[in-house]
Amino acid sequence: MKRLSEIHPIIYKARIKQKRIGRRFADAVRGVRFATRIDAGDLPFRCTRHQSLLRRRLGDSDPVLQENKVVNLGIACPNIDGVVIRPGETFSFWKMIGEATAEKGYVEGMQLSQGEVVRGVGGGLCQLANLLYWMSLHTPLEVAERHHHSFDPFPDEHRVLPFGSGAGVFYNYIDLRFFNPTEAAFQIRVSLTDQHLKGSVYSSHEPGCSYHIYERGHRFIEKDGRNYRENEIWRRVTDRRTGDTLADELIVRNHAEVKYQLNFAAAACNL
Secondary structure: OOOHHHHOHHHHHHHHHHHHHHHHHHHHHHOOOEOOOEOOOOOOEEEEEEEEEOOOOOOOOOHHHHHHHHHHHHHHHHHHOOEEEOOOOEEEHHHHHOOOOHHHOOOEEEEEEOOEEEEEEOOOOHHHHHHHHHHHOOOOOEEEEOEOOOEEOOOOOOOOOOOOOOOEOEOOOEOOEEEOOOOOOEEEEEEEOOOEEEEEEEEOOOOOEEEEEEEEEEEEEEEOOEEEEEEEEEEEEEEOOOOOEEEEEEEEEEEEEEOOOOOHHHHHHHO
């Protein structure tokens, strides 16, 4: 049975407004210390870096939305680039970027909403959230809030990271947040080239650990006439000095409905 907010657009918009007000109130009550300082220079030690292609085929989606995504990322990245997360502070994706509106220059891009692919102003910023989340897993930062999509919208094309290792965002109550529990400061750098979204995380202290993210149990299954994709994302933490494994942690179990036509024989060959 559908909820009222899924039946009528006015109710849906009112529900979104309510959730956004609720998030602001909750942050004020909890007194969260958010990271806001941006430094132009890099901290001395690099913890990790990653890059992702700006343009890749996503099913039968309109390629114009890919170009619009690049525009949106170009507006958002400078709001994050250089931010320093000091001890006891929390990084918030939306606190840094703010609401993505047409008045700020954002254009229509691709969004994933309520199990469907839709168009929306500011669409495509999830690629930035994906990058930030992946990099955070290679640092001692604790993921305070992260949401993942409940469906798999497109077949793999040039995928380099395990399925289900991204992060969904929607202003402002579906956020991506990291907490710094250490005595070191961490700094996020993000930028665009013609082909890639690039990111790095730097630290004021030399990293003592290295991190390896991997998946287990990747499979496609069929149930009640629908296809699903499952896996587990794990993180191995290793002492950089000795090479000893300090922890092998389950990060998340993924179970998502597949929204594209699936050839089980071909899918099995790709596992």
